[in-house]
Amino acid sequence: MSLRAGRTVRAPSARWVLAEPHRPVCITRQYDYWVKGCGRSGVVSVHSIENIETIHDGWGRFHVVTVSRGDGGTMLRQVEDHGDAVCVLPYDPVREVATLVRQPRIAPLFRGADALLLEVPAGLTDGEAPADAAMREVLEETGLQLGALTPAGSLWSMPGCATERMHCFLAAYSAADKVGEGGGVADEHEEIEVVELALTEADEMVRDGRISDMKTVYLLQTLKLQGIESGAVSRRS
Incomplete structure (x- = not known):
């Protein structure tokens, strides 16, 4: 070609x-x-x-x-x-777990599908630099105060009909980085459950369809390809 x-x-x-x-x-x-x-x-x-x-x-x-x-x-x-957006996969390379969020999504409900999706933390940039927006979203949704981000690409999420460009990140964390409860922003009507699960379980959930959110599948597979879940990549400080 x-x-x-x-x-x-x-x-x-x-x-x-x-x-x-x-x-x-x-x-x-x-x-x-x-x-x-x-x-x-x-x-x-x-x-x-x-x-x-x-x-x-x-x-x-x-x-x-x-x-x-x-x-x-x-x-x-x-x-x-609606402008650019960010998404982040927080993972603990020592305990080999990831922190995801579960929240109701109206679009799947509109289609008659399960509205409760398990996803990576994500949101709009709101005029911020992507890295700053990513750290803010993770803190709001999960209570994790991240120290560093690893860029994982900037992707068009639905180029056939939407202008959104999604800036994707991986972020190592430890138990000491948990500084709040998370759960989202109340005045934005967010209803977020914080879910920490083993990376092996997350991989199984991708395989059997229990994790069906595209950005989440992408970041979990990126993490796997980089060998982080097997300990090949150490925690970034």
Whole structure:
């Protein structure tokens, strides 16, 4: 498989109106960007966003985006925008355990699935640097005061319809780092149960589907690939 080289992207030709650096509010803009096709033809085509209409402005923003295709036609796409997010897998390499959280999630409930998901601590950056937001979320949700983070990638969580880029981290801890009860922030209506479990049990739960949250599976597998759960990687200070 081969990809043709891209060209220089043109600067935006329309005015931006911003409420926050990452949140455009009902604007019209035109710029070109390259989409590298990996299909049979390997064709690189030009698309441009011609218009963004905000149809809902709440916790997240929902936009209807008009896109000009490379063949001269147009199409509409709906985009949800709430900015960047972080997720962290806290693990104790000495006791070979991880701290996860269990909380109700409305989207699985909407689908008729089990609403109580076991997950790594996560949340929005709220304008902070990703590492700062990650440490804050872990403290709020688990009561752990982390001393260091190990970056594990920045990933698009649902690029087909959402702007969220998830900054992922691993974080070693010890029992001495437990400084609070956790449980989340009351005025955000968070209902969080803190769950510490053996890494071997977490691996089994991934295999049998009891852990089904994508970011959690990713970080547990990343930890496993790095050999941390077997003691190959020591605790970072």
